Amino acid sequence: MSAHATAAAAPAPSPHTAETGRAAALATGLAARLRWPAPALLGWLAAWLLTLVLRLAGASPWLALGTGLVACTALALAWPGLSTWRRMILGGGFPLAMLGSGLAQGVPAWAWLLPLGLLLVAYPLRAWRDAPLFPTPPRALQGLARQVPLPAGARVLDAGCGLGQGLEALHTEYPQARLQGTEWSWPLALAARWRCRFAQVRRGDLWAEDWSGLDLVYLFQRPESMARAWDKACAEMAPGRWLVSLDFAVPGVPPARVLRRPGAQPVWVYRIENKPYRGASSGSIRTPGRR
Ligand SMILES: C[S@@+](CC[C@H](N)C(=O)[O-])C[C@H]1O[C@@H](n2cnc3c(N)ncnc32)[C@H](O)[C@@H]1O
Numbered sequence: 001m002s003a004h005a006t007a008a009a010a011p012a013p014s015p016h017t018a019e020t021g022r023a024a025a026l027a028t029g030l031a032a033r034l035r036w037p038a039p040a041l042l043g044w045l046a047a048w049l050l051t052l053v054l055r056l057a058g059a060s061p062w063l064a065l066g067t068g069l070v071a072c073t074a075l076a077l078a079w080p081g082l083s084t085w086r087r088m089i090l091g092g093g094f095p096l097a098m099l100g101s102g103l104a105q106g107v108p109a110w111a112w113l114l115p116l117g118l119l120l121v122a123y124p125l126r127a128w129r130d131a132p133l134f135p136t137p138p139r140a141l142q143g144l145a146r147q148v149p150l151p152a153g154a155r156v157l158d159a160g161c162g163l164g165q166g167l168e169a170l171h172t173e174y175p176q177a178r179l180q181g182t183e184w185s186w187p188l189a190l191a192a193r194w195r196c197r198f199a200q201v202r203r204g205d206l207w208a209e210d211w212s213g214l215d216l217v218y219l220f221q222r223p224e225s226m227a228r229a230w231d232k233a234c235a236e237m238a239p240g241r242w243l244v245s246l247d248f249a250v251p252g253v254p255p256a257r258v259l260r261r262p263g264a265q266p267v268w269v270y271r272i273e274n275k276p277y278r279g280a281s282s283g284s285i286r287t288p289g290r291r
Contacts, residue, residue: 025137025264028247032080039079040090047072047094069095078134080247081223135165136220140246140265145173147257148242148269152176154215158199159206159229160184164192166220166246167199177215182206211236220246227251230270239274 031039051068055061076082076091150156154177158166161181170179179199183189189203207228211217214237219229230250233243242256247265249255259267 022263025140028080028134028137028265029263032247036082036086039075039082040086040093043072043075043079043090044094044097046075048097051098065098068098080134083224134220135162136169136246137264138165138169139261141169141173141218141244141259141267142261143259144244144267144269147259148216148244150174150177150215153178155180155213156216156218157182157209157211157214158218159209160219160221161192161196161199161201162188164196164199164201166218167192167196167201170218171196171198180214182209207232212238214241216242216244218244218246219248221248223248223251233270233272237272239272241272243270243272244268245270 034042047068050071051064054064054067059067072094073091076087079087079090082090154174156170156174156177156179158170158179158181161167161183164181167179167181170177179196181189181192181196181199181201182204183192183201184203184205186203189201192199193201211233217229217233217237219225221229226245226248227250229245230243230253233241237243243250245268247268249266249268250270253270255268256271257269259269
């Protein structure tokens with residue numbers, strides 16, 4: 001059942017979009033391969049250099065430090081494959097170091113809480129447990145509809161839809177599908193709703209949502225989430241439906257297809273089967289979902 005497929009050539013994307021997609025995929029691949037603590041050291045160094053350069057250029061401590069904090073926080077959120085603790089170390093190490101250095105002079109103590117407050121509003125802690133915001137690159141799902149054809153009106157969910165880039169990629173592949181997105185962060189869900197008028201986006205917990213009735217669930221989460229996602233898909237989705245994951249495979253479960261393009265993250269495609277299988281997370285025997 002492990003038929004490996006390679007995505008075929010694209011229907012002429014713009015050169016700029018193609019370049020951006022390639023660069024994003026390359027950066028993701030490289031970043032994911034770096035061993036801890038290299039991500040933290042690189043993140044702190046980048047934020048520190050940015051702050052220093054801005055200070056030397058005459059920027060106010062507020063502007064320099066704020067820019068460094070935003071850069072470091074963004075890196076902590078976006079770095080692929082890090083655990084929550086490592087993200088917190090990456091994101092928190094820079095402000096702590098600045099507190100002890102002269103670069104933070106002139107910034108009142110309470111101001112240090114601002115980025116944390118903003119971060120928590122945009123990014124409630126629950127969303128960290130599964131995956132921080134890291135968007136699907138523009139052409140990441142290219143060729144999926146050829147490998148997994150769906151009828152018009154099929155129901156497709158991006159579970160944890162972030163700002164909506166995954167929904168856009170799904171819309172390109174399945175322009176006639178009924179697309180849904182679920183996102184835990186309020187601001188991200190609002191932004192995705194605004195960006196993706198073609199989809200129904202709701203704020204909610206992807207694990208609490210009922211997946212029965214869906215034809216395809218797409219995820220771009222974390223390696224650690226995949227076993228749980230597979231268990232949920234098998235328990236709730238009907239046989240013959242699909243679970244699709246960007247970059248991260250379900251451990252111990254043979255994919256029905258894998259889409260691979262040079263320099264891009266693999267797309268793992270799983271078909272829900274109507275037979276008992278050994279659950280990847282718990283080791284328990286489960287029966288795939290029936291409607
Ligand atoms: C790696 S991003 C992927 C975003 C989008 N699917 C895409 O591919 O462009 C993961 C997203 O899942 C969201 N998320 C994490 N845990 C969640 C949960 N339990 N329920 C809903 N969304 C969640 C995060 O807030 C984040 O926006």
